[in-house]
Amino acid sequence: MTDHRSLHNLEIGFTGILGADGKPIGELPEFASNHKQLIALYRAMVLTRRLDEQAVALQRTGRLGTYASSLGQEAVGVGVAAAMNNNDVLLPSFREQGAQLVRGVTMVEILRYWGGDERGSCFEGPKEDFPAAIPVGSQFPHATGVALAMKLRNEARAAVVVGGDGSTSKGDFYEALNLAGVWQLPVVFVISNNQWAISVSRKKQTAAKTLAQKALAVGIAGEQVDGNDVIAVRFVVERALERARAGQGPSLIEALTYRLSDHTTADDATRYRPDEEVSARWKKEPVSRLRTYLTDLGAWTGKDEETLLNESTVQVEEAVTAYLATPLPQAGEMFDHLFESLPSDLENQRKQVEELSREKTDA
Amino acid sequence: MTDHRSLHNLEIGFTGILGADGKPIGELPEFASNHKQLIALYRAMVLTRRLDEQAVALQRTGRLGTYASSLGQEAVGVGVAAAMNNNDVLLPSFREQGAQLVRGVTMVEILRYWGGDERGSCFEGPKEDFPAAIPVGSQFPHATGVALAMKLRNEARAAVVVGGDGSTSKGDFYEALNLAGVWQLPVVFVISNNQWAISVSRKKQTAAKTLAQKALAVGIAGEQVDGNDVIAVRFVVERALERARAGQGPSLIEALTYRLSDHTTADDATRYRPDEEVSARWKKEPVSRLRTYLTDLGAWTGKDEETLLNESTVQVEEAVTAYLATPLPQAGEMFDHLFESLPSDLENQRKQVEELSREKTDA
Amino acid sequence: MPEVDLLQAVNMALTKAMETDDRVIVLGEDVGVDGGVFRATNGLIERFGAERVRDTPLSEAGITGLSVGLAAQDFRPVLEIQFMGFIYPAIDQIINHASRLRNRTRGRLTCPMVLRAPFGGGIHAPEHHSESTEAMFAHIPGLRVVIPSSPKRAYGLLLAAIENPDPVVFLEPKRIYHVQKENVEDDGKALPLDRCFVLREGSDITLITWGAMIVETLAGADQLAEDGVSAEVIDVATLTPLDTDTIFSSVEKTGRCVIVHEAARTGGFGGEIAARLAEDGLLSLLAPVKRVTGYDTVIPMPRLEHHYMPSLDRILTAAREVLEYS
Amino acid sequence: MPEVDLLQAVNMALTKAMETDDRVIVLGEDVGVDGGVFRATNGLIERFGAERVRDTPLSEAGITGLSVGLAAQDFRPVLEIQFMGFIYPAIDQIINHASRLRNRTRGRLTCPMVLRAPFGGGIHAPEHHSESTEAMFAHIPGLRVVIPSSPKRAYGLLLAAIENPDPVVFLEPKRIYHVQKENVEDDGKALPLDRCFVLREGSDITLITWGAMIVETLAGADQLAEDGVSAEVIDVATLTPLDTDTIFSSVEKTGRCVIVHEAARTGGFGGEIAARLAEDGLLSLLAPVKRVTGYDTVIPMPRLEHHYMPSLDRILTAAREVLEYS
């Protein structure tokens, strides 16, 4: 007997609210009736884009290290962070400047980090948020631990972890998803599917039709969202967070977006993808989409736009100035946070590095 | 707009052919009309069980190392191997004596391996088969490599890799499954779900309702089979192998079975599972099920059974005698297969270990 | 004061730590109902419940990363990896995260976790069950590698590891889980994590070791004493950060040194100790340093395993060679 | 004869190997159309097609295990791991399988694979992109660890690694991918994998190093020459199995030795070399051995990185200290 038992919950939902042309194609969530909230999302996306632009320029002129721009993906980071409570915890990948800004990481901190300074990960704002994860996918298991801590303390909080389409091929992703499922941990996994992992396309990454369906492997909720629609992103993440905080378990959200920039400033994307693909995707980018909607609503004017652009430029420039003025760390600092207190075995090494750096300065 | 796009292929099939009582509950596959073939399956299961019994006895009397019996799971190993062509490649876990026997690994080799002798993995028979995999799940990626080799050579062959329910929680399992999917490799993943990973039950391993549905995460075929029904196992694995050899891609097969023994001879399963659970499962075990069917068919008599048991006992005893008579390896052999030829840096070490062992023997 | 073996001492320390600090969470494969495959966590789930004593899925990388997250949230995870041969999927999380979370965030987030694993050969275990790769961990900055070799040190060092605000890999020499019983007072007192232990004082030669090889090394010292040679025996205990002071002052006194470990020779931690002597203790040395170690091959399965393990004989031969120099 | 840098030499060797032996398969993340993030595999996919030059999913553990399977089937996989910081998920497959498949099966199955990875700091890379953990691999029996430090050696050693019937971890010092050009004949000739290279002969002191530190070490020898000191410079090249002969005969001659590496000091491979000298070369030593290494901390991000890297100054200071002994 070959009996095809069909299983429950084997559907993958897709949420889109604004179309690429900025016209609503779905029911608007409640928060969208408050234009101030929409404008806040818009401002955050514009600021993120401005920061990215400026960071790339700094890199090109030798004043910043390799940088991963989020151009075209701003709605994912901003939407995710906007959905979070302050006391939730964010565990970002290395391309979530938008989310970090909304969470309260400062632009100066972000620039310091990419400028090659560990102090950039010592956030003044969201003290429990994790720093950027460079080893792809390694952040997912951390999120399960953070979520378990919240659950053990009976707190109505949740962890949100973000990774790319490429990161879903790592065992770390799967093991974390499975742990979250089996222990019903308050964590939301967000995949920012920008269609590329450096030069490897989404299709070459996995034969699964969607990344959201990977949730089925561990028995948790999975859904897709239009990742260039910040309203939709905020909406589905908020919903998933509410479930998580209420003890209803983890979710996987695949946000469909596109990386309009090179992978990083060290990359040349024209080597592996056609210009036409990129220009077609420019038509669906998130910032102008929301601007159109707000303009159509009468909630946003050319004047507002001009003011915002000026303000953003000033804000970013101030941050850049502060970043460039950051006093260099002292050589000895490389030992100061290795352990809570420096083991005596390492004192000589600390002394040596300090002396040598003094000599250099004196010379 | 929240649009529930339902995806294709999100069903998980289940195949069972003989019921627990030995009565057919499904259509019999063609090979089952050949009673000789069924008898061959039966004989292999009985032999496996006899070997397991004897191995446990040897361990209890200090003549074998820790041993993992396959009691109750014989139909999985035997069914899987019976479905394979000689030139397919088997990558077993550490509990697939049944499969190994059918593949042509000798009982002496199996005993040597568990007796603590690397020579036990130097099979005379299936030369390309992998040795038992002790680090759980680490065999899955190897199978993708073996399958890729076959594909690159355009051979109509396939790899079959077997792991336990516990092994499906490892990143290795998922990464291998994903590689097989994206490259459409000729490999069949068989999960012998015996409901326990030492003391951790299937339910504590993952929130997924089935292990077969993990295939959906990587876009490949997944199905369940009654793992105590050797006819069903052989049937579904054969079908999956035909697809694989024909270039139609990989499959995941979850065989539902039960570990009637302790995890290994080092384990005491009464610590973590109730006797009633085990006795209930005895009613569904694979050997008597097929015997009933064959008897009902008139293809098997009490006399046949007696002969088989005697023969099996003799065969196993002969193997045990040969195993116990195996000359000890020489101490220097620990260096002989480390590299193709021993680097000069290690010659002294080899000399030392040989001299010291001679001294011991002389003393 | 209970008379316990090393394994029971581990269990006592875990119990005490869970009693004292409810941020201590014990997790790993089979640590709950089964009490661990060696029974190190026996009784904990009955006493502290399944929330704090957690059976995990079979997922070494995942549970190590999960422990990093838990630790960053101010819990004190004590993770068991069942055998050292299965620790390797955890290395990525250990080196890329656990050991540097504090440094990466300049002290904002920390990682007070302990990863326990039984290690070493000599118990006739199956393939992949007899690893001694402590040197791989001892090369990781920001990590402590701690190895007890007696019930008392197991108790005191494990408590210290759990109290320590930074990550510790705690390796238990399973071959001596049951060889020695001691009266261990259950007083919750930690031992220092920055000190080698001088197990026996002596003046002619220094024997340095850790883990299970302590047994053969002490036996070696006994035999040497019969020859009228006074051997000092040092249990390194905390491999990193290394207490070079204790080692140097011993070798300054004796002028001779044999290092014993079970791990493969090349790249083993004995090399680090010998190197330090060659750098900063050379002038005290009256003879070459000798290492008695496992061979540079995969530790054999049981049929040949005893040929691999450093033996009392090999220790004595090395010591006598070193003593011949004048 | 083309004038090429180290990176181009790697590319030449890969091309030659693929030309000569169609069992050679190049795989890894972005090795295909993109030609590798450093362009080491540039042009290969155009020349040999996507079957043999394979872009893989982002899956270090998986593709390493896959390579083991391929190698067991008599292919010659050459796997690129993009940066050494991402090699750790592969360690399990390397230590538990690749390095012991031959031994486990007593020669029945073998694992002729090469795992290439750029390593080391000094290029102002982001976090986790500047690792030098060769010592962790050098402790694995059954594995060869090979590190080229010039275009010629990159070409000849990579060909040797690919031809070798056993697994090789081939680490490329990315800081010197472009610092030196040499005329490298594309003759398909492999260099020996069991020899250190004496880059400069000398009689007063032996400087031992590998990888990118060759630059500062040779500069050190130049400076010492100006002081009238004749320094011998050894590029270890193949860390394991180690060619102790070359090292010992040099130190016998010079009586003095400084070992230079970028990796953290404790547990670094310099310790192994120093240990061997302390054991079997002690009587040749006229002075303590010195190690000039990275510090025992996480290699800092670019703002502090230059303070971490062993400098010409540190090498000179150590050499002069060693030379002071008489």
Ligand SMILES: Cc1ncc(C[n+]2csc(CCOP(=O)(O)OP(=O)(O)O)c2C)c(N)n1
């Ligand atoms: C484990 C690991 N392997 C390789 C890399 C190098 N690398 C950096 S980003 C990247 C691609 C990531 O793709 P994706 O997850 O889709 O994120 P995206 O860059 O598109 O945001 C790779 C291969 C890495 N950082 N970590």
Ligand SMILES: Cc1ncc(C[n+]2csc(CCOP(=O)(O)OP(=O)(O)O)c2C)c(N)n1
């Ligand atoms: C990576 C790894 N972790 C832990 C172990 C110890 N161990 C051996 S078997 C086993 C359970 C395996 O369960 P499952 O995969 O269901 O196979 P079964 O034993 O039931 O056949 C464990 C945890 C191991 N061998 N490898």
Ligand SMILES: [Mg+2]
């Ligand atoms: Mg991507």
Ligand SMILES: [Mg+2]
């Ligand atoms: Mg099982």
